[in-house]
Structures are given as structure tokens and as C-alpha cells.
Amino acid sequence: xxxxxxxxxxxxxxxxxxxxxxxxxxxxxxxxxxxxxxxxxxxxxxxxxxxxxxxxxxxxxxxxxxxxxxxxxxxxxxxxxxxxxxxxxxxxxxxxxxxxxxxxxxxxxxxxxxxxxxxxxxxxxxxxxxxxxxxxxxxxxxxxxxxxxxxxxxxxxxxxxxxxxxxxxxxxxxxxxxxxxxxxxxxxxxxxxxxxxxxxxxxxxxxxxxxxxxxxxxxxxxxxxxxxxxxxxxxxxxxxxxxxxxxxxxxxxxxxxxxxxxxxxxxxxxxxxxxxxxxxxxxxxxxxxxxxxxxxxxxxxxxxxxxxxxxxxxxxxxxxxxxxxxxxxxxxxxxxxxxxxxxxxxxxxxxxxxxxxxxxxxxxxxxxxxxxxxxxxxxxxxxxxxxxxxxxxxxxxxxxxxxxxxxxxxxxxxxxxxxxxxxxxxxxxxxxxxx
Amino acid sequence: xxxxxxxxxxxxxxxxxxxxxxxxxxxxxxxxxxxxxxxxxxxxxxxxxxxxxxxxxxxxxxxxxxxxxxxxxxxxxxxxxxxxxxxxxxxxxxxxxxxxxxxxxxxxxxxxxxxxxxxxxxxxxxxxxxxxxxxxxxxxxxxxxxxxxxxxxxxxxxxxxxxxxxxxxxxxxxxxxxxxxxxxxxxxxxxxxxxxxxxxxxxxxxxxxxxxxxxxxxxxxxxxxxxxxxxxxxxxxxxxxxxxxxxxxxxxxxxxxxxxxxxxxxxxxxxxxxxxxxxxxxxxxxxxxxxxxxxxxxxxxxxxxxxxxxxxxxxxxxxxxxxxxxxxxxxxxxxxxxxxxxxxxxxxxxxxxxxxxxxxxxxxxx
Numbered sequence: 001x002x003x004x005x006x007x008x009x010x011x012x013x014x015x016x017x018x019x020x021x022x023x024x025x026x027x028x029x030x031x032x033x034x035x036x037x038x039x040x041x042x043x044x045x046x047x048x049x050x051x052x053x054x055x056x057x058x059x060x061x062x063x064x065x066x067x068x069x070x071x072x073x074x075x076x077x078x079x080x081x082x083x084x085x086x087x088x089x090x091x092x093x094x095x096x097x098x099x100x101x102x103x104x105x106x107x108x109x110x111x112x113x114x115x116x117x118x119x120x121x122x123x124x125x126x127x128x129x130x131x132x133x134x135x136x137x138x139x140x141x142x143x144x145x146x147x148x149x150x151x152x153x154x155x156x157x158x159x160x161x162x163x164x165x166x167x168x169x170x171x172x173x174x175x176x177x178x179x180x181x182x183x184x185x186x187x188x189x190x191x192x193x194x195x196x197x198x199x200x201x202x203x204x205x206x207x208x209x210x211x212x213x214x215x216x217x218x219x220x221x222x223x224x225x226x227x228x229x230x231x232x233x234x235x236x237x238x239x240x241x242x243x244x245x246x247x248x249x250x251x252x253x254x255x256x257x258x259x260x261x262x263x264x265x266x267x268x269x270x271x272x273x274x275x276x277x278x279x280x281x282x283x284x285x286x287x288x289x290x291x292x293x294x295x296x297x298x299x300x301x302x303x304x305x306x307x308x309x310x311x312x313x314x315x316x317x318x319x320x321x322x323x324x325x326x327x328x329x330x331x332x333x334x335x336x337x338x339x340x341x342x343x344x345x346x347x348x349x350x351x352x353x354x355x356x357x358x359x360x361x362x363x364x365x366x367x368x369x370x371x372x373x374x375x376x377x378x379x380x381x382x383x384x385x386x387x388x389x390x391x392x393x394x395x396x397x398x399x400x401x402x403x404x405x406x407x408x409x410x411x412x413x414x415x416x417x418x419x420x421x422x423x424x425x426x427x428x429x430x431x432x433x434x435x
Numbered sequence: 436x437x438x439x440x441x442x443x444x445x446x447x448x449x450x451x452x453x454x455x456x457x458x459x460x461x462x463x464x465x466x467x468x469x470x471x472x473x474x475x476x477x478x479x480x481x482x483x484x485x486x487x488x489x490x491x492x493x494x495x496x497x498x499x500x501x502x503x504x505x506x507x508x509x510x511x512x513x514x515x516x517x518x519x520x521x522x523x524x525x526x527x528x529x530x531x532x533x534x535x536x537x538x539x540x541x542x543x544x545x546x547x548x549x550x551x552x553x554x555x556x557x558x559x560x561x562x563x564x565x566x567x568x569x570x571x572x573x574x575x576x577x578x579x580x581x582x583x584x585x586x587x588x589x590x591x592x593x594x595x596x597x598x599x600x601x602x603x604x605x606x607x608x609x610x611x612x613x614x615x616x617x618x619x620x621x622x623x624x625x626x627x628x629x630x631x632x633x634x635x636x637x638x639x640x641x642x643x644x645x646x647x648x649x650x651x652x653x654x655x656x657x658x659x660x661x662x663x664x665x666x667x668x669x670x671x672x673x674x675x676x677x678x679x680x681x682x683x684x685x686x687x688x689x690x691x692x693x694x695x696x697x698x699x700x701x702x703x704x705x706x707x708x709x710x711x712x713x714x715x716x717x718x719x720x721x722x723x724x725x726x727x728x729x730x731x732x733x734x735x736x737x738x739x740x741x742x743x744x745x746x747x748x749x750x751x752x753x754x755x756x757x758x759x760x761x762x763x764x765x766x767x768x769x770x771x772x773x774x775x776x777x778x779x780x781x782x783x784x785x786x787x788x789x790x791x792x793x794x795x796x797x798x799x800x801x
Contacts, residue, residue: 030560031464032785033464035464035558035581039579039617039619041566041619043569302632424568429579429632431615431636431671
């Protein structure tokens with residue numbers, strides 16, 4: 001019995017110690033059995049943008065990630081690219097230690113990566129033009145009116161080829177390949193165009209250096225973006241010739257041309273700065289909004305939602321697929337036009353969505369003048385967390401120089417339509433006495 | 436008696452696996468829930484033995500009964516149900532509310548001290564509701580919580596003039612802190628970020644206590660005690676956010692040793708908590724209890740009741756408790772483990788609490 005008592009006492013103490021867990025949450029019967037005071041929410045629209053500015057010239061056509069080919073709604077944009085020289089020599093057999101010149105240059109294959117298009121467009125046609133080798137950064141749309149009128153090489157109906165079995169036209173050798181099988185919208189495609197000897201026109205004196213231009217047309221909504229070397233998907237141009245192999249003529253690809261220059265010319269001018277804010281266009285424009293968050297909010301309140309509201313001056317025009325994506329970055333250092341975005345751990349690399357403490361994405365549809373409302377809650381909370389950080393946001397297009405359109409937004413100078421921060425916050429709760 | 440102990444222990448072990456809290460809802464709107472300055476031995480007699488118990492912190496004069504260095508600690512697990520008439524919830528908590536150390540220094544003088552919980556200030560209230568933001572109704576849940584207590588650090592002394600008379604006095608420093616949280620959770624977490632505010636509230640104050648213990652006739656002891664505290668000052672982030680007067684407590688008790696194996700006691704006390712803030716009530720508390728059997732393995736029973744200082748409405752909330760317990764002496768009396776159970780019921784303002792507390796006390800006399 002003595003042992004039994006001890007055991008029971010030990011069990012009792014162990015049980016009591018095991019009870020050292022808490023569950024203290026009870027439904028509040030307020031106000032009788034709740035702490036004094038109540039949490040509240042304040043929702044207000046603050047016109048707290050102290051200064052706003054727009055800057056031009058961030059991305060020019062020759063450094064863009066895409067070449068815009070547009071032929072709709074009065075917009076006309078034409079990709080142009082210059083391909084470097086390719087020596088007309090090749091080791092005919094893999095065991096050969098010397099190279100031979102081709103008997104003849106027979107053909108060439110041009111691959112264009114279309115990264116953006118309107119899938120509703122029908123009868124999309126790509127026309128290839130030969131351009132003068134002098135095409136460069138200073139070449140304008142008007143400068144190329146002649147070549148684009150009289151130097152058509154050939155036209156390919158992309159939709160027709162894509163509709164063929166396997167997307168291959170066995171007669172011409174043209175093909176259309178869907179490059180991203182995971183993309184259910186089947187937007188990205190590679191257009192492969194075969195050129196015969198005359199169309200390819202290998203000029204020995206220039207070692208095959210060539211310049212081409214592209215125009216597109218469609219029943220409607222003719223607007224596509226063709227990848228560039230900068231975007232990692234530039235045009236690929238491969239030369240083919242016939243070579244003598246011990247008395248037998250054999251076909252060989254003797255070189256792939258290096259892209260010397262990718263760009264586009266258009267009939268739209270560069271965005272101009274006025275009293276409004278400008279975003280996008282070619283060359284690309286950016287806008288910066290600088291805020292002065294009231295100290296009462298910055299230091300004491302908890303922001304639970306913050307929405308940046310921007311009102312377009314005029315609707316965007318163009319193909320439906322040309323809706324503009326904008327990125328709103330939190331500014332890390334405000335140096336005016338040379339401002340840099342806030343980056344993770346100061347890495348200097350601008351983050352991409354969905355890291356909403358640094359950047360958020362907005363979309364501006366074609367033809368809409370609806371207010372652009374973008375949630376910037378985490379960025380405003382970041383200003384609260386680091387009160388020394390610039391309270392500024394940078395608005396830019398994604399990708400820059402990705403559409404001909406540019407967005408013109410009302411600035412603080414337009415009192416009735418100025419940008420604003422719609423903010424919802426919980427004021428500091430007073431626990432009271434001492435409740 | 437041998438049957439009672441297993442029943443108590445089995446009940447303790449069983450209940451420990453599931454869930455209540457001493458931190459009464461009735462303290463949320465006020466300064467808190469007043470602590471119980473009784474050791475487990477005294478607690479299980481309803482608190483009636485506390486004025487005569489040297490390991491309790493109620494009456495300093497009781498230190499005079501301590502003949503050797505003694506340290507005692509109290510721990511309890513509390514399982515509580517709260518019913519506001521429409522909803523009921525089960526809560527649980529564990530507390531370590533008291534530690535006392537005392538020993539004689541010669542010449543009839545005994546010095547002691549330790550800490551005990553003066554006011555329990557832990558709660559977590561959940562309030563669901565709907566607010567209209569930006570023209571839309573948003574479901575929200577507010578959590579208002581406090582985790583902490585006001586602690587009483589006591590330095591006391593008792594002088595035993597004779598076997599029939601002891602007087603005691605104590606100096607009390609009120610200290611402690613609570614972590615306060617105010618959280619608003621939004622059901623629409625895609626649009627709204629939850630708001631969380633955390634503050635640390637600290638407390639300070641001082642108090643003074645006096646007591647006298649007399650044995651006018653053999654087997655009968657009477658005690659009188661009083662305590663007065665200055666005020667409770669609360670600070671958040673270094674800034675004072677409240678200052679509340681604290682009550683003066685007056686009380687008396689009587690203990691009768693009917694036989695060596697039957698000891699009975701009763702006590703009555705009054706505190707003018709109404710000085711602390713508007714709406715607070717003065718309280719009167721009573722307790723009766725007894726200890727039966729051999730000192731090495733007694734059975735204790737007790738009843739207590741009274742009022743609570745903080746509540747809503749024109750009348751003070753009330754409480755009534757029933758307790759039982761026992762003790763186990765080991766190592767030639769150098770160690771004592773006391774076990775107990777108390778069922779307490781509080782009601783007022785439409786709220787009812789039913790509380791089961793399981794108590795463990797350890798006393799060491801090296």
C-alpha cells in the first residue's frame with residue numbers, strides 16, 4: 001500500500017505537470033466582458049503624392065526584347081534585322097581536314113519566333129522583304145518605304161501552314177511549330193520559311209551579309225511580336241549549298257548567320273512628355289510617384305489594404321492582345337530618371353511578381369479608360385517597416401518597348417483626376433486602463 | 436480515507452489530459468482576477484487555514500510557526516467552462532502562482548519572502564463580426580489577448596512574542612508584465628492583410644501588510660490581518676498608460692483544534708476594490724474548512740465564497756467554491772507533497788464560469 005500511495009502521488013504530479021498547456025481563447029461577450037476599446041478600421045483616399053514625374057528613353061527598339069510587327073488600327077510597325085557574313089566554305093565530310101567552297105548556294109531557312117500574337121487573328125501572313133545593308137539605329141520608317149514597296153521576297157500564310165498536318169507545307173518546306181506545348185493558348189510559335197537560291201540571294205562579295213524586313217497582315221488584329229537576340233529568341237538564318245564530295249554533289253548547311261542588328265521601325269512617334277504621366281511606348285517611358293505618407297499612419301497604424309488608383313487620359317488603341325501590362329515597382333533609391341527599384345537583400349536585381357513587397361502587376365485593356373486600381377499593400381507596409389526608404393513607386397511597361405502604345409495617365413496637376421492612394425488601416429489600439 | 440486519495444489522483448490525471456483557467460473572464464474589464472495567497476494545504480480548506488499557514492502569503496504573523504528553513508511552491512492546472520447564455524467554451528491554463536521561503540533567525544524572529552500572483556491578467560477574447568469597408572461587408576475576427584500577471588514580491592517577518600502571540604509585517608513590491616495582443620483577422624485574406632499589434636505592459640506598485648496571531652485558549656487560535664497597497668502603475672513602451680488605486684484588505688480568522696486529528700477554521704475578509712476604478716465593487720469573502728486525520732496523511736475539505744471586484748451591472752459577481760485535498764509527508768518530514776482539487780463557480784452579468792482546478796504543492800524543509 002505504501003508503494004501504491006507513492007505511485008499515485010507520482011502520477012498525480014506527473015498529471016498536473018502534463019496539464020501545462022493553455023487554451024485561453026473564449027468568445028467575447030462585448031462590451032461587458034471584453035477589454036475596453038475596440039479595434040477599428042479607417043478607410044480613406046489620400047492625395048498624398050507630393051511629386052510625380054515621367055522620364056523617356058529607357059528601352060529603344062534596337063535593345064528591345066521583341067520586334068513589333070503591327071498592321072492594324074492605323075499602326076504600322078515593321079521588324080528589320082541585319083544578318084552577318086557567313087563564309088561559303090565547309091568541311092564536306094567529318095573526316096575532312098580542309099574546307100571547300102560550295103558549287104552553288106541553293107537555299108536558306110529563316111526561323112522567326114513569334115512570342116506574342118492575337119490568336120483570334122485569321123489569315124496571318126508574314127511577308128519578307130530585302131532591305132539595304134545600311135539599315136541601322138538611325139533608320140526611320142520613312143527611310144524604308146521604298147524597299148518595303150518593291151523588294152518583297154515572299155509571303156507565307158502562317159495560319160494556312162499551321163492548319164496542315166504537322167504544320168508543314170511539303171511543297172515549300174515552310175512550317176509552323178508551337179514552341180510552348182504547356183501554353184494552352186498556343187500563342188508562341190516558330191515560323192520557318194524556306195527561301196530558294198534567288199530569294200536567299202547569297203552575295204559573294206558581302207559573304208552573304210543580308211538585311212531583311214518583315215511586314216504582317218491579317219483579316220484583322222494583325223499584331224505580333226517577334227523575338228530578338230536581346231530577348232533570347234532572335235531570327236535564325238541558315239545557308240545551304242551544294243558541295244563536291246569526290247565527284248558527287250552533296251547538300252550541306254554551311255553556316256548560320258549572326259544577328260548584327262534587330263530592331264523595328266514604325267509610323268508612331270516616340271511618346272512626348274506633357275503635364276501628364278507617361279508609361280510605355282517606344283522608346284519606353286517610365287513614371288515615378290513620390291508619396292508623403294502621414295506620420296500618424298506610417299508610425300502608428302497598420303495598413304491592411306492600399307490601392308493605387310491611376311486614371312488614363314485616353315484609351316489605348318490597337319489589337320486586343322496589345323493590352324498593356326505595367327509593373328509598379330517600389331523605388332529603392334530615388335535618383336529621378338536613374339532611380340532603381342528596391343531589390344531583395346540589395347541584390348540590385350528588380351524582382352518580378354508575385355513578390356508584392358517589391359513589385360505588382362497591372363493590366364490596361366485596349367479601349368478602356370477605367371481607373372487602373374492596383375493593390376500596393378505590401379509596398380506601403382514596407383515603407384512603414386523602413387521609414388528611411390523612399391516612399392516612391394516606379395511605373396513601367398512589361399516588357400518595355402513591348403507594344404507601340406503608351407499609357408498617358410493624369411498626374412497630380414489634374415486636381416480632379418490625380419493619382420491617389422486608397423488606404424485602409426487599423427489605428428493603434430489602446431489597451432487602456434490597464435485593460 | 437484511503438479511498439479518497441486514489442479518487443482524487445485519478446481525477447487529476449484524467450482531467451489533466453483534457454482542459455480551465457483561473458484567469459477569470461470577470462477580470463478582463465478590470466485590473467484582473469485577484470490572486471489566492473494560499474498554499475495548496477490552505478487552498479484545499481477553502482483558504483480558511485491560510486491566515487494560520489506559514490507557507491501561505493496571506494498573514495505574515497503565521498511565519499512565526501515556522502521552526503526551520505522551509506520552501507514551498509504551488510502549481511495548478513485549471514479547466515474552465517464559460518457560458519454567456521448563448522455560447523459555451525472550454526478553456527484551460529496552468530499556473531505557478533506562488534513560491535515562499537522562510538526560516539527562523541533566532542530570538543523568535545522568522546524572516547520569509549517569495550512571490551505570489553497578485554492579479555491574474557491572462558485572457559484571449561475572440562470577437563467575430565462584420566464591417567463594411569469600401570462598400571462591401573467583410574467578415575472579421577478580432578482577438579484581444581493578454582498574457583501575464585501582476586506579481587507580488589514579498590519580504591516579511593514575524594516575531595513570536597510567546598507561544599500565544601505572534602505579530603508579523605511585510606513589505607510588498609508589485610511588479611510583472613503582460614504581453615498584450617490586438618489582432619484583426621480578415622476572412623478575405625486575398626484583399627486584406629491581417630493587423631497585429633503587440634505591446635508589453637509592465638506594472639509597479641508597493642504595499643504593506645500587518646497581522647497578528649493569538650492563541651487565547653488551548654486549541655483555539657485567532658488571526659487578524661490587513662494589507663494596503665499604494666497604486667498600480669502601468670506602462671507601455673516606457674509611457675504610463677494607467678494608474679489605479681489598490682484596495683486595503685482587512686480580515687480575521689479563527690482556527691479550532693478539536694482533537695489532534697480534527698482541525699477546523701473559518702475566515703472573513705473585506706477589500707475596498709471600489710477605489711481602484713469606477714464600476715469596481717468592494718468585496719467580502721469567507722471560507723470555512725477542516726483538516727482531518729494524521730498530519731502525515733490528512734484529508735482536507737473546504738468551502739469558500741464571496742464577491743469579485745470587477746464585473747458589469749449594479750451588483751458584484753459572486754463566486755462559490757468547494758475544495759478537497761490531502762498531503763504526503765516523506766523523507767522524515769523534509770518533504771511534503773500536497774494535492775488538491777477545487778470546483779469553483781462564478782456568476783454575474785449574465786456570465787457563468789465553472790472551474791475545476793487541480794493543485795499540487797511541494798514543501799521542502801532541508
